[in-house]
Amino acid sequence: AHTENRIDRYDFGASLGNVPIVSSLTIEAGKLNGSYHIELIEVGTDWYGLVSNRTNSTMVRLSFGSSLSNSSPSADIVNISPAGILSSPRQFDLVKESGNYYALVANSVGSTVGLLSFGPTFGTSASGAKINVTGSPLGIKLYNDGGSWYGYVTTDKIKKLSFGSSLSNTTPTVVDLSLTSAISNGSGIELSMDGGNYYLVLGSALSGTTGVTTDLGKFGVFTSPVAFTGVKDGGNYRYFGIDVSGTILHRLDFIGDCSANIGSSKEYSPGALSYSEAGSYTVVLESKTTT
Secondary structure, three states: OOOOOOEEEEEOOOOOOOOEEEEEOOOOOOOOOOOOEEEEEEEEOOOEEEEEOOOOEEEEEEEEEEEOOOOOOOOOOOOOOOOOEEEOOOEEEEEEOOEEEEEEEOEEEEEEEEEEEOOOOOEEEEEEEEEEOOOOEEEEEEEEOEEEEEEEOOOOOEEEEEEEEOOOOOOOOOEEEEEEOOOOOOOOOEEEEEEOOOEOOOOOOOOOEEEOOOOOOOOOOOOOEEEEEEEOOOEEEEEEEEEEOOEEEEEHHHHHOEEEEEOOOOOOOOOOOOOOOOOOOOOOOOOOOOO
């Protein structure tokens, strides 16, 4: 909760389709200051959270230990060198690349994004660099496609940052995406891959700079959404958003319409696959690396 300096945990149990149990974490007083965005990451056998503080332009690392069920994680302000890398940070993305941890942060003041390198241990110190963009960055997302890293930033447009093969590159190429209709101050951004295509919609490769824009409307609940995230849940996509005018977490379900007897599987041998309707289908194999 941004104005209350509070972090709530939503426990969905075995399915994101469930109604969650909501509880508030106990965080050391003074560590949250206009908290805006949080990312979670597992390092070895321990879980950590990273939180952006808009009011005092800091990042806070939360240490949960071996389980996210820990309701009282320890909190530490991240020491970022040099000073001044962050300026009213909002959304950020946190990834691991070649054994090192990086965060790309949208600075809503100053027309920059901050690139933070935590090294291989994800400690409480990080080196930083500023990357200049035009406009006021609000949303941000990182993605690796074919060995190359790309960052997407929302301002009054959508900007693509091309880092090449490593996020240690502090001078990525920055270009505006050519869209079929304008984007006005997007407060968040998500990137999903479905059926071999990327959606914000970028076709079958992220090297492109054009996209088709589709206005999905307000779904009868949003007036001005300020936070947005999404996750693939089996063969479905579930997106969660909070509106600036309320305190309700909304879930948007995009249910897969595949006629396969097995919509998705994490098994090594998922069994015989069949379809109830004739046609051509795209089967996607997803893999993750520990590096």
